[in-house]
Amino acid sequence: MRFRLLHILPLLTCVVVVSCKSDIEKVQELNDAQNVPSLRIENLSGRQTEMGKLKVHFITPQMLQYNFAAEKHSDFPKGIELFRYTDSLTLEASIKADKAINYETRSLWEVTGNVKMRNAKGELLETEKLYWDQKAKRIYTDTWVKITNKDAIINGEGLESDEAFDSYEIKRISNSVIYVEKD
DSSP states (O other), X not given: OHHHHHHHHHHHHHHHHHHHHHHHHHHXXXXXXXXXXXXXXXXXXXXXXXXXXXXEEEEEEEEEEETTSSSOEEEETTOEEEEEEOTTOOEEXXXXXXXXXXXXXXXXXXXXXXXXXXXXXXXXXXXXXXXXXXXXXXXXXXXXXXXXXXXXXXXXXXXXXXXXXXXXXXXXXXXXXXXXXXX
16 A cells, blocks of 8 residues: 555646646736737727817727736737827828837827828828827837928938928938929
């Protein structure tokens, strides 16, 4: 009897250790809530207002909200269209991108992948990454940019602008074309 017990005891210890390991992994998964969306919404049309006035309207196929992440944010992994309005509800600018993240506490949008932004004058900004700082009321990027308007196609690297993309500065201009009308 004693011989059998000595052989079974290590086996039982292994079973208990394996069982505990599985429980620990389960607890770690539950504690990793910052990587799991708290909210998932499909086909969303959302709005941001300031003092009761519409400022931003966005449309997205999917929004994932991370309320328990180190920094609370909303993720738009399947693309987004953003529309920014003036106080008189005139469309001031629009942005379309393959992906976006909204860092709510910093009021910062990061849009990436095939980013296209239009202003009220019809100018088109194209880039791969763009930040919109709503607190500072500006947009910026350090990546390649292309701006197309009625007078020119301007290429460069890096851009800073007001949030309406009305007044902008390209950091390093290169390979640009300016159209000149003949009299």
